[in-house]
Amino acid sequence: MKSLEELKAIREKMQNQVGLRKEDAETTRVIVGMATCGIASGARPVLNAFAEGVAANGLSDKVVVTQTGCIGLCQYEPIVEIMEPGKEKVTYIKMTPEKAQEVIDKHLMRGQVVAEYTFK
Template sequence: MKTLEELRAIRDRMQGQVGLRSEDDTHTRVVVGMATCGIASGARPVLTTLSDLVQQKHLTDKITVTQTGCIGLCQYEPIVEVMEPGKPKVTYIKMNAEKAAEILERHLIGGHPVEKYTLASANL
């Protein structure tokens, strides 16, 4: 069985390194819809992919990955919204883990929204 001893070792290693995170005006918010509609259409792997990658790439001081309830567009779930300070909100629809990884690379790191996945470019 994995024990809590290991966690103590991690804590000892981390202490002092972790600064207080402040959500200031340079923080980007990434929101995944996690109501029944989102979960049923596959939002869980989208959320875990995004939060894993943000952690792996040490972006937690710039990007917060969080979740919300029903956005009201259930037929387009899984939905990911990207809110960058000073920029209009970008809504991505019909996400999956691969598309989410692409958005992290090209939009959140590269700075260019991936137009082909956006709600705005969907043929409604």
């Protein structure tokens, strides 16, 4: 049985870090469609890939990964929208965990939109 003591240790560690991340105007939002259409098309592993990739690349301070319902483009699911402050929304379609990794590397890390996966 995994103990709750470990969780206490995490709290103590985290509370010493001043200024836990808060969402603000500077935050980039990665939004994954998680309605029936998205889930049936494989949105869960895509969401996991983004959540893990953002944490692994130290982007947690400026990027949040979140979910939305159906936006009416079910045939293009899994759909991921990336909203960066001051920029136009980018919509990636038919995503996979592998494509997610590429989007993290190029778009989130270096600011280059991966045009071939976007909705046109």
